[in-house]
Amino acid sequence: MARHWRAGAAGIAVLGLTLTACGGAKVGDDSAGGSDSSGKCGTFNLAVNPWVGYEANAAVVAYVAEHDLGCKVNQKDLKEEIAWQGFGTGEVDAVIENWGHDDLKKKYITDQKTAVEAGPTGNKGLIGWYVPPWLAKAHPDITDWENLDKYAAEFKTSESGGKGQLLDGDPSFVTNDEALVKNLKLDYKVVYAGSETALIQAFRKAEKDKEWVIGYFYEPQWFMSEVPLVKVKLPEYKEGCDTDTEKVACDYPVYELDKIVSAKFAKSGSPAYDLVKNFSWTNDDQNTVAKYIAVDKMTPEAAAKKWVEDNRAKVEAWIK
Amino acid sequence: MTVAVEKTGKPEKTGTVEPPPPVRSVRKVSRSMVVGAILVAWLVLFVVLRGKQTLSLAAADLTDLHRWFNDVNDSIGANRNSNPLFLYFFNEIRLVIDSLVTFVQELISQPSADRPLPQIGWLGVVGIAGYVSWAVGNWRVALLAVAGFTFLGLQGLWQESMDTLALTLSAVFVALLFAIPLGVWAGLSDRFHRIVTPFLDFMQTMPTFVYLAPLTLFFQIGPASATIATLIYAAPPAIRITAHAIRSVPQTTVEAADSLGATRRQSLTKVLLPMSKRTVVMGVNQTIMAALAMVTIAALIDAPGLGKTVVQALQSLDVGTAFNAGLAIVVLAIVLDRVTTAASTREEAARRSKNRFLTWRRPLLGAGAAVTAVLVYLSHTYVWAAEFPGEGGAGSAISSGADTVTTWAQDNLSGVTNAIRDALTNGLLNPFQTLLTDSPWWLVGAALIALGVVLGGWRAGVTTAVCVGLLVGTGVWSDSMTTLASTVVATVLVMLLGIVFGVWMGRSALVDRLLRPGLDAAQVMPPFVYLVPFLALFGATRFTAIVAAVVYAAPVAMKIIADGVRNVPATTVEAATSAGCNTWQIITKVQLPMARSALTLATNQGLIYVLSMVVVGGLVGAGALGYDVVAGFSQGQLYGKGLAAGLAIVLLGVMFDRITQAAARRTSA
Numbered sequence: 001m002a003r004h005w006r007a008g009a010a011g012i013a014v015l016g017l018t019l020t021a022c023g024g025a026k027v028g029d030d031s032a033g034g035s036d037s038s039g040k041c042g043t044f045n046l047a048v049n050p051w052v053g054y055e056a057n058a059a060v061v062a063y064v065a066e067h068d069l070g071c072k073v074n075q076k077d078l079k080e081e082i083a084w085q086g087f088g089t090g091e092v093d094a095v096i097e098n099w100g101h102d103d104l105k106k107k108y109i110t111d112q113k114t115a116v117e118a119g120p121t122g123n124k125g126l127i128g129w130y131v132p133p134w135l136a137k138a139h140p141d142i143t144d145w146e147n148l149d150k151y152a153a154e155f156k157t158s159e160s161g162g163k164g165q166l167l168d169g170d171p172s173f174v175t176n177d178e179a180l181v182k183n184l185k186l187d188y189k190v191v192y193a194g195s196e197t198a199l200i201q202a203f204r205k206a207e208k209d210k211e212w213v214i215g216y217f218y219e220p221q222w223f224m225s226e227v228p229l230v231k232v233k234l235p236e237y238k239e240g241c242d243t244d245t246e247k248v249a250c251d252y253p254v255y256e257l258d259k260i261v262s263a264k265f266a267k268s269g270s271p272a273y274d275l276v277k278n279f280s281w282t283n284d285d286q287n288t289v290a291k292y293i294a295v296d297k298m299t300p301e302a303a304a305k306k307w308v309e310d311n312r313a314k315v316e317a318w319i320k
Numbered sequence: 321m322t323v324a325v326e327k328t329g330k331p332e333k334t335g336t337v338e339p340p341p342p343v344r345s346v347r348k349v350s351r352s353m354v355v356g357a358i359l360v361a362w363l364v365l366f367v368v369l370r371g372k373q374t375l376s377l378a379a380a381d382l383t384d385l386h387r388w389f390n391d392v393n394d395s396i397g398a399n400r401n402s403n404p405l406f407l408y409f410f411n412e413i414r415l416v417i418d419s420l421v422t423f424v425q426e427l428i429s430q431p432s433a434d435r436p437l438p439q440i441g442w443l444g445v446v447g448i449a450g451y452v453s454w455a456v457g458n459w460r461v462a463l464l465a466v467a468g469f470t471f472l473g474l475q476g477l478w479q480e481s482m483d484t485l486a487l488t489l490s491a492v493f494v495a496l497l498f499a500i501p502l503g504v505w506a507g508l509s510d511r512f513h514r515i516v517t518p519f520l521d522f523m524q525t526m527p528t529f530v531y532l533a534p535l536t537l538f539f540q541i542g543p544a545s546a547t548i549a550t551l552i553y554a555a556p557p558a559i560r561i562t563a564h565a566i567r568s569v570p571q572t573t574v575e576a577a578d579s580l581g582a583t584r585r586q587s588l589t590k591v592l593l594p595m596s597k598r599t600v601v602m603g604v605n606q607t608i609m610a611a612l613a614m615v616t617i618a619a620l621i622d623a624p625g626l627g628k629t630v631v632q633a634l635q636s637l638d639v640g641t642a643f644n645a646g647l648a649i650v651v652l653a654i655v656l657d658r659v660t661t662a663a664s665t666r667e668e669a670a671r672r673s674k675n676r677f678l679t680w681r682r683p684l685l686g687a688g689a690a691v692t693a694v695l696v697y698l699s700h701t702y703v704w705a706a707e708f709p710g711e712g713g714a715g716s717a718i719s720s721g722a723d724t725v726t727t728w729a730q731d732n733l734s735g736v737t738n739a740i741r742d743a744l745t746n747g748l749l750n751p752f753q754t755l756l757t758d759s760p761w762w763l764v765g766a767a768l769i770a771l772g773v774v775l776g777g778w779r780a781g782v783t784t785a786v787c788v789g790l791l792v793g794t795g796v797w798s799d800s801m802t803t804l805a806s807t808v809v810a811t812v813l814v815m816l817l818g819i820v821f822g823v824w825m826g827r828s829a830l831v832d833r834l835l836r837p838g839l840d841a842a843q844v845m846p847p848f849v850y851l852v853p854f855l856a857l858f859g860a861t862r863f864t865a866i867v868a869a870v871v872y873a874a875p876v877a878m879k880i881i882a883d884g885v886r887n888v889p890a891t892t893v894e895a896a897t898s899a900g901c902n903t904w905q906i907i908t909k910v911q912l913p914m915a916r917s918a919l920t921l922a923t924n925q926g927l928i929y930v931l932s933m934v935v936v937g938g939l940v941g942a943g944a945l946g947y948d949v950v951a952g953f954s955q956g957q958l959y960g961k962g963l964a965a966g967l968a969i970v971l972l973g974v975m976f977d978r979i980t981q982a983a984a985r986r987t988s989a
Contacts, residue, residue: 025703027437052635076622081956082536085397091541103957112398158745159861167860171951192947193860195939197634201855294636
């Protein structure tokens with residue numbers, strides 16, 4: 001028995017010596033060169049809601065916070081509701097692209113007072129009904145809601161029970177579509193695709209195979225740069241025409257997308273807060289970065305880096 | 321004739337065996353007639369009463385119960401910083417679990433304190449994986465573990481994989497800490513077993529989406545919530561299987577120990593536990609698999625790892641990247657599965673192998689430990705051993721391959737798949753769904769209860785009645801019926817596939833060996849990965865959801881049926897062959913009837929697995945309960961409705977489980 005032990009130990013010793021002799025760079029050797037995150041910024045917790053446009057906003061803000069302000073940025077992948085929950089527990093500092101959500105604003109800003117608004121992102125959010133470009137070209141009158149009934153039979157699917165199918169998306173989207181169909185007396189049925197992925201896939205296939213699809217969609221959205229969907233005109237939006245959700249019969253308003261931060265973060269004096277507050281860009285800017293991520297398959301960091309380097313002037317205005 | 325073969329196994333008697341006792345046969349005939357009568361009555365009443373009292377509820381409508389759930393949820397959220405229950409109970413739990421996960425992460429996946437890299441690099445982890453697999457299993461699984469872990473690095477997913485591994489190991493560790501003692505208790509006490517079973521059912525069938533948001537409320541956003549979500553789902557198999565293991569220790573052995581004067585404690589630690597060890601390890605195995613199945617769901621509340629890669633890739637419909645990460649999860653699952661399975665059989669295998677090796681084992685173990693220590697040291701110290709070298713070329717090759725295959729399938733198959741979809745939807749799903757959703761609720765309820773009584777007996781009938789009542793109470797009756805229709809259609813497809821492939825696998829060991837890795841992969845591959853191609857093939861429809869459910873549930877049914885067919889005694893089959901039966905007759909008259917209990921078990925499991933995919937179905941156009949649950953997770957004002965929908969799924973599961981189990985007991989009796 002002892003013999004084996006000795007043989008084994010000798011073998012190990014030899015192996016150990018050979019391996020260590022190769023050496024190489026040691027872990028932690030070059031740590032001095034890295035950007036030190038111990039500046040006055042500290043840690044910045046940024047919620048990332050699950051759509052590529054938001055990811056683009058977050059990537060750019062995170063990049064600037066990290067490289068220009070020396071913050072340590074924690075990006076957290078969360079759905080809206082959960083991200084807002086995090087304001088109260090101090091785990092989320094900022095939501096950087098908010099779509100309306102008056103219910104959440106009431107709950108967390110008015111009632112619980114854990115969050116405050118931090119101004120618009122500069123993006124204009126459009127919601128509405130869209131058709132693939134081939135369809136708008138082949139039947140130009142389809143882009144007016146009054147002609148939709150004429151084509152209802154073409155939009156029939158196995159899911160729509162004999163009526164035309166109006167495809168809706170992710171449950172977290174703001175939607176009045178069921179009420180709209182009812183109040184505009186359209187021969188359509190709202191079918192819930194259940195996710196943005198399903199919606200995009202449906203439109204992508206419709207354009208490619210010249211299929212009839214009409215559905216809920218929104219801008220700014222990276223997919224628009226791949227397939228420029230055409231918006232269908234609904235009865236014009238007037239202030240207050242959508243207050244009674246049962247009786248809505250008008251188009252969606254143009255949303256001023258805005259930023260929400262936790263009350264604590266707003267008072268912290270962190271330079272990251274000023275960055276969030278000043279951050280503002282156009283739909284085209286966002287679509288560019290979103291396209292880098294979704295279509296060109298760049299990592300969010302690389303996409304942000306590219307955009308920031310190309311648009312230094314805009315970035316300087318945010319950090320002044 | 322078939323009965324004769326089945327009962328005696330002697331072909332010479334086939335012609336002369338007396339018919340089965342008349343009482344039984346009368347009851348059997350009448351049972352299927354009663355079922356038929358119930359269905360006919362239902363159809364007739366449906367025609368008369370169609371569209372009345374259907375209890376339908378629009379997507380945005382709420383009932384009082386839903387609003388009450390909302391209020392409870394809101395008040396918890398508003399009071400969480402002042403409530404002592406939070407300050408001294410939930411926060412403490414969170415702290416303990418958080419530190420555990422962070423500790424494991426700093427060990428293998430995340431930069432720790434002042435180091436840019438984790439304490440143990442890839443070389444050390446691969447070394448430990450190989451050594452541990454060899455020590456608890458054998459050299460073959462050790463080789464598999466080393467190859468598997470290296471492959472993860474080649475895929476370019478080393479850090480993500482280690483994050484997933486860290487989270488899985490922590491969740492399994494905490495789960496077992498509770499599950500094994502609870503399982504032993506449930507094994508020893510009938511009463512505790514009865515009490516705990518409904519809770520386990522609940523934990524396994526309640527859709528995770530329902531409790532993700534509340535969990536972040538209780539335990540905040542971060543690894544603790546992700547770990548707890550995982551362990552709620554993963555602990556039940558360990559409890560059930562441990563209890564089962566304790567119960568299956570032969571009574572005579574326990575009595576022998578008792579007669580030798582062993583105390584209760586002694587008979588537990590010296591007899592029951594050692595004898596059930598093998599099965600308990602199988603429970604551990606199932607817990608690990610269940611934990612891995614939660615990886616993508618946990619990513620929705622910011623759990624790090626492979627799940628995040630899958631979810632993010634899904635946002636831009638990047639099938640290749642999602643598949644690459646999904647494959648890494650499959651590789652992890654297969655390695656962990658084979659290692660734990662080998663561990664459960666090691667001692668037995670070692671006893672059977674030659675003695676010479678056993679004397680060498682101890683020094684070899686020591687030497688292995690020393691080598692591993694050196695590897696760990698190297699990976700702690702040197703960059704080349706800490707950071708996986710290379711750019712993950714295998715990963716990009718895999719993802720572009722997956723992309724090519726998907727695009728080809730989408731371009732060339734969608735005509736065929738659409739035809740199949742329309743045929744099945746119009747021919748089977750739509751009529752069935754109309755029957756369920758357009759009948760008055762009390763008619764469907766009465767029919768279900770009657771079927772429960774006829775198929776499963778009075779007790780099953782009572783359970784069904786309670787479930788129907790509670791389903792009405794949830795306020796999502798109509799959605800439940802829509803989901804029920806899709807579920808039944810999916811289960812029928814699962815059983816068709818299960819019987820075809822199960823019999824094939826049961827009859828041929830080669831087919832079994834060829835198909836099994838594919839089945840394992842289908843069970844572990846996160847459904848999020850194949851949603852995009854399925855959407856392209858079938859569109860955003862209920863049928864897409866059915867296909868996804870079939871992919872997930874069919875492997876279980878196939879495995880169970882294959883096992884059942886294999887367990888038909890060889891002598892019986894030989895007897896039938898010599899009596900002149902051809903292959904088709906052997907299958908239909910001998911093997912399938914004799915595997916009847918396996919068939920009922922397969923139906924039971926198939927249904928439960930299909931139900932567990934309802935929420936995923938909601939993401940691809942199935943609507944109904946699945947959509948309600950997802951909506952509840954996404955929108956605060958729909959939270960209560962989502963919770964009610966989750967409860968409805970549990971109720972459907974319990975109802976089916978009790979009916980099929982009672983029916984199984986009847987057929988096997």
